[in-house]
Amino acid sequence: MAGSPAPVPENQSTVLLGAADVARVVDRIAHQVIEKCAGGGGAGDEGAGLPDVVLVGIPTRGAPLARRLAGRIAAFAGTAVDVGTVDITLYRDDLRMRGVRALEDTVLPPEGIDGRLVVLVDDVLFSGRSVRAALDALRDLGRPRAVQLAVLVDRGHRELPIRADYVGKNVPTSRAQKVRVHLAETDGTDEVLVTEERR
Amino acid sequence: MKRHLLEAADLDRADATLVLDTAAQIDQALAGREVKKLPTLRGRTVVNLFYEDSTRTRISFELAAKRLSADVINFSAKGSSVSKGESLKDTALTLEAMGSDAIVVRHSASGAPHRLAGWVRGSVVNAGDGTHEHPTQALLDAYTIRRRLGRLDGVRVAIVGDVLHSRVARSNVWLLTTLGAEVTLVAPPTLLPVGVGSWPVQFSYDLDAVLPKADVVMVLRVQLERMNASFFPSAREYSRRYGLDAVRMAALGDEAIVMHPGPMNRGMEIAADVADSVRSTIVEQVGNGVSVRMAVLYLLLGGSPQ
Amino acid sequence: MTHLIKGARVLGGDPADLLLEDGRIAAVGERLSAAGATVVDADGLVALPGLVDLHTHLREPGREDAETVETGSRAAALGGFTAVHAMANTDPVADTAGVVEQVWRLGRQAGLVDVVPVGAVTVGLRGERLAELGAMADSAARVRVFSDDGHCVADPALMRRALEYVKAFDGVVAQHAEEPRLTAGAQMNEGDLSARLGLTGWPAAAEEAVIARDVLLAEHVGARLHVCHVSTAGSVEILRWAKSRGVQVTAEVTPHHLLLTETCAESYDPVFKVNPPLRTDADVQALRAGLADGTIDAVATDHAPHAVEDKESEWAQARPGMLGLEQALSVVLETLVEPGLLDWAGVADRMSVRPAAIGRLDGRGPRSHGRPLTPGEPANLLLLDPAARAVVDPAALASRSRNSPYAGRELPGRVVATFLRGEATVLDGKAQK
Known part of the structure; x- marks a missing residue:
């Protein structure tokens, strides 16, 4: 499956992940976060480091993704983790190349992020510029102990030295392709599509 | 949003709501922060061109632009080339030649911002014109x-x-x-x-x-x-x-x-x-003025030119 | 020079030939011939008596950067005019025999139209005491029209005296009707639009109140009164009433008030700033009807050239006024002839016969204007192609200024030729000097 991009006809979407796949992938990331953040302790010790963690979603779709992840972590580890969102629009370096965008929510837990482990959550990791903008925004919002990154899909083509700590699925793509994530909260259904962009 | 903000009569409900929503998001993003500055308009230049004294409006626009990291030039008519008889058009073209991306203008003549908008390529924001609009x-x-x-x-x-x-x-x-x-x-x-x-x-x-x-x-x-x-x-x-x-x-x-x-x-x-x-x-109105003006500057200058 | 005009429709009638000789119309008839005459093919063209403007600003002396007697004369000839009244608000003001004679002489030197100076009513247009009206009347310029145009003779006692005094030499006071206390800082017509645009309003009542006062004064002292650039429906009503009472009042309307409305101000482009201001559509309709029924006697251009820097500014800072000479006839075609409100005889009456009579240029001498196109009369006439249409390009105007409110607008009619006492001042649409 992984390895080479599936040959997709022009303007036709191929479903990369269906609803069940998305749920499975989110579950896996939740387990990985628990493992990594709980200090790798044995059974019963799971979730000991979790109160330290803040899942911060990058709007639009990173925000509901972060909430889902928090829900699964709570279910698996029995511990609630804090969730927030950081809108990165005002930190983007490509504003002058696009039309102006409406801003979205920036909400952090009342305790803030100082000294905590922030896990940024986004749907697709592509050039890395959104993550860079999010890192800049975090710097203005406080001083986390460490920052990690969780993404549903990594499609390659990085333009910055950025990598994800948790990846739901690696999808090698060409630049001509477009990867679209749909989530029930924002789009009514869970799926990941690859579309050939018509030039 | 259009390229200029010349009059409220020009704003439809969607545009006006977008400004207010954007101001609310900016307020939310900056609430409780020590660093009240965003990098959004780095490298952009905003000129406050004030032909009438208005300390509070000028400071409000200046703060708004600076919080978005724009460079701000304050140009007041008093003691400048204007008092030596330079026309509004020549002043505007001079400022633009120096690289201004937006001109925030306060003028005693109704319609002066409309005239300005016809002469410059950048954005014009009406900061009060005569007995017309603010x-x-x-x-x-x-x-x-x-x-x-x-x-x-x-x-x-x-x-x-x-x-x-x-x-x-x-x-x-x-x-x-x-x-x-x-x-x-x-x-x-x-x-x-x-x-x-x-x-x-x-x-x-x-x-x-x-x-x-x-x-x-x-x-x-x-x-x-x-x-x-x-x-x-x-x-x-x-x-x-x-x-x-x-x-x-x-x-x-x-x-x-x-x-x-x-x-x-x-x-x-x-x-x-x-x-x-x-x-x-x-007092609230004064504080809200900064957020709303940040929203306006972001919406006019944040996107691609044209 | 002898000209033989072939096949012109005199006042829109059947084609006829006109022979112009020694400054006069020598003959009018079919298949005329004359040895050595320059033949002008006028097939499809309408012949009208040379137009007479009661209200032109030539700016010389004082603002030669905006217009000179020569450039304004050329613009007038291209518009079909053979006589223009040059307003007195120059620098120095035309309030002495010396200044009016200077303007008159400059007009003769240019030789494109008869430049008839208007004398100021009061010294320096200040509205305080009478200028030496008799000296101007007796000068070489033979001034008959007196006006403080740009300013109203607001003092009722002074206005009364002026009306009375000029009776001695058959003069007329041309009043710029504007009650100054009601128009302080005024920028445009006062109404819904001024309220929205935040421009200080110029109420119609400020014009109408002065006209009402002046017709009563003219009636009381038995004097002639001329009202400049009437702009409101209410003014037309007052004039109609006054004329029905037998008051010796005449009135003019500008081309721009016949065509344009206050909505032009929405652009805040001062090319549309003028005094009196552009009014509403209802006013425009009333002015057209008033001109058609003769309540308004004349079309007068109020041609007001302004240098670029006086117009390329904020609305409030800009000087009021717009160009008019070169498009006046086209605007009358558009607003009155094509809609059927006025025929060609009517155009000749309102743009030549009556204005000449008001200015007392209509005598039997060789320098008279507004006369019929019949043998023996001075050969002052124009040839118009009524079928032509063109988009107005300010850069192509003969005026030294560019403040035409018709820029970019398509208008009907083209003046092909103009003759002043038999000399072609315009041929093939081009000025001859």
Whole structure:
């Protein structure tokens, strides 16, 4: 499956992940976060480091993704983790190349992020510029102990030295392709599509 | 959004709502932060071109631009090339040649920002032109009302005072009605423009009849020199008939708020105990002005040119 | 020079030939011939008597950067005019025999139209005391029209005296009707639009009140009164009433008030700033009807050239006024002839015969204007192609200024030729000097 991009006809979407796949992938990331953040302790010790963690979603779709992840972590580890969102629009370096965008929510837990482990959550990791903008925004919002990154899909083509700590699925793509994530909260259904962009 | 913000009459409901929502998001993003600065407009240059003295508006725009990391140049007509007879057009072209991306203009001549917009490639923001409009003031007023009362649709707003000469009143009439508020203008007949009947508002000469039905009372500054031009007989008579004092404030509903664009003539159009009461939003308006102007600058300059 | 005009429709009638000789119309008839005459093919063209403008600002002396007697004369000839009244608000003001004679002489030197100076009513246009009206009347310029145009003779006692005094030499006071206390700082017509645009209003009543006062004064002292650039429906009503009472009042309307409305101000482009201001559509309709029924006697251009820097500015800072000479006839075609409100004889009456009579240029001498196109009369006429249409390009105008409110607008009619006492000042649409 992984390895080479599936040959997709022009303007036709191929479903990369269906609803069940998305749920499975989110579950896996939740387990990985628990493992990594709980200090790798044995059974019963799971979730000991979790109160330290803040899942911060990058709007639009990173925000509901972060909430889902928090829900699964709570279910698996029995511990609630804090969730927030950081809108990165005002930190983007490509504003002058696009039309102006409406801003979205920036909400952090009342305790803030100082000294905590922030896990940024986004749907697709592509050039890395959104993550860079999010890192800049975090710097203005406080001083986390460490920052990690969780993404549903990594499609390659990085333009910055950025990598994800948790990846739901690696999808090698060409630049001509477009990867679209749909989530029930924002789009009514869970799926990941690859579309050939018509030039 | 269009390229310029020249008048509130130009904003449709979607545009106006976008500005208010953007201001709210900016407020939220900056709430409680120590670093009240965003990198959004780094490398952009905003010129404050002020042909009239207006410390509070200029500072508000300056702060808004600086919080978005734009470079700000303050150009005041006094003591500059303008006082040596340079025309508005030449000044504008000079500023643009120096690389300005936006010109925030305050001018005593109605329509000056429209003229400017025809001469420059960058964005023009009207910071008050003559007796025409002051759109960012209306936006911050609408934002303040929405924050305090939770809505604008159906809110009953009384605008009291010198409507004839007030750009704040004009901008609020267009913006607030666009956003669904019901506006009543209250003034002596001499201070309502001929043609006010064609505006989408009610008007009244009787403040006491309007107050019990108002959710918002917006008090306008009265220039004392109007007295000499027989718009009203005396400051005392004006104050007695149209001033908002504690007795009149008591006629307001429990939730009603009192606004004033500043600077106030305490004791003339508004009594000190009204201005300082819990109903008063006067200080809030100033703070909200920065957020709203950040939103405007972001929406005009944040995207790609054209 | 002898000209033989072939096949012109005189006042829109059947084609006829006109022979112009020694400054006069020598013959009018079919298949005329004359040895050595320059033949002008006028097939499809309408012949009208040379137009007479009661209200032109030539700016010389004082603002030669905006217009000179020569450039303004050329613009006038291209518009079909053979005589223009040069307003007195120059620098120095035309309030002495010396200044009016200077303007008159400059006009003769240019030789494109007869430049008829208007004398100021009061010294320096200040509205305080009468200028030496008799000296100007007796000068070589033979001034008959007196006006403080740009300023109203607001003092009722002074106005009364002026009306009375000029009776001695058959003069007329042309009043710029504007009550100054009602128009302080005024920028445009007062109404719904001024309220929205935040521009100080110029109420119609400020014009109508002065006209009403002046017709009563003219009636009382038995003097002639001329009202400049009437702009409101109410003014037309007052004039109609006054004329029905037998008051010796005449009035003019500008081309721009016949065509344009206050909505032009929405652009805040001062090319549309003028005094009196552009009014509403109802006013425009009333002015057209008033001109058609003769309540308004004349079309007068109020041609007001302004240098670029006086117009390329904020609205309030800009000087009022717009160009008019070169498009006046086209605007009358557009607003009155094509809609059927006025025929060609009517155009000749309102743009030549009556204005000449008001200015007392209509005598029997060789320098008279507004005369019929019949043998023996001075050969002052124009040839118009009524079928032509063109988009107005300010850069192509002969005026030294560019403040045409018709820029970019398509208008009907083209003046093909203009003759002043038999000399072609314009041929093939081009000025001959």
